Amino acid sequence: MSKVVVMDHPLIAHKIGIIRKKETGTREFRDMVSEIGALITYEATKDLKLQDVEIETPICKTTVKELAGKKLAVIPILRAGLGMVEGVLTMIPSAKVGHIGLYRNEETLEPVEYYCKIPKDCSERDVFVVDPMLATGGSAIAAIQMLKNRGVKNMRFLCVIAAPEGVKKLQEAHPDVDIYIGALDEHLNENGYIVPGLGDAGDRIFGTK
Ligand SMILES: O=P(O)(O)OC[C@H]1O[C@H](OP(=O)(O)OP(=O)(O)O)[C@H](O)[C@@H]1O
Ligand SMILES: O=c1cc[nH]c(=O)[nH]1
Numbered sequence: 001m002s003k004v005v006v007m008d009h010p011l012i013a014h015k016i017g018i019i020r021k022k023e024t025g026t027r028e029f030r031d032m033v034s035e036i037g038a039l040i041t042y043e044a045t046k047d048l049k050l051q052d053v054e055i056e057t058p059i060c061k062t063t064v065k066e067l068a069g070k071k072l073a074v075i076p077i078l079r080a081g082l083g084m085v086e087g088v089l090t091m092i093p094s095a096k097v098g099h100i101g102l103y104r105n106e107e108t109l110e111p112v113e114y115y116c117k118i119p120k121d122c123s124e125r126d127v128f129v130v131d132p133m134l135a136t137g138g139s140a141i142a143a144i145q146m147l148k149n150r151g152v153k154n155m156r157f158l159c160v161i162a163a164p165e166g167v168k169k170l171q172e173a174h175p176d177v178d179i180y181i182g183a184l185d186e187h188l189n190e191n192g193y194i195v196p197g198l199g200d201a202g203d204r205i206f207g208t209k
């Protein structure tokens with residue numbers, strides 16, 4: 001079964017508090033989502049493998065650590081996942097970036113695919129799939145399946161807010177994908193929105209409502 005890591009950090013808690021407020025405007029919301037994306041990435045990269053490398057400082061020869069392989073990619077689920085990309089890239093600037101387009105049908109809550117473009121060598125990379133919201137889990141499950149169908153093997157899923165229902169469904173569907181969560185909320189309401197949540201993440205990032 002996959003690992004579920006819920007963040008336990010004052011900076012993340014503070015910033016999530018800001019984006020939950022209904023009066024927080026687009027600019028601040030977008031900045032916060034990006035910063036939270038960076039902080040979750042910091043936590044989600046704690047177990048990356050290192051290797052020893054011989055180097056010379058201006059003083060002497062020594063051994064330093066560097067990331068083994070360094071092959072990472074970040075793949076946001078459009079639209080809202082785009083809000084986390086800049087933050088992820090501040091932590092891992094050399095990561096390649098793919099995109100998956102999915103939206104939830106508002107009546108059925110089923111994900112609808114409309115785009116997929118990923119780096120060619122994703123099957124050799126550790127892939128970070130990002131989306132601020134994990135609600136029913138339908139979008140994350142579909143996105144990860146799209147990537148598996150294209151040969152991607154090593155994935156982790158990063159989100160800002162998750163509902164227990166979505167975490168359970170995602171774990172059942174993809175037990176090989178670890179999940180990193182900014183805050184684990186109470187439940188979903190009758191419209192499939194996370195409670196207390198923050199409303200529609202995409203609309204709040206892009207100012208479309
Ligand atoms: O877990 P689920 O029930 O699938 O819900 C979560 C999805 O819903 C939101 O996207 P939305 O459909 O609003 O698309 P958008 O990002 O384009 O606004 C969110 O960004 C997730 O992708
Ligand atoms: O609460 C929710 C659920 C799905 N998508 C969102 O943007 N917010």
Ligand SMILES: [Mg+2]
Pocket residue numbers: 080200201202203
């Ligand atoms: Mg949306």
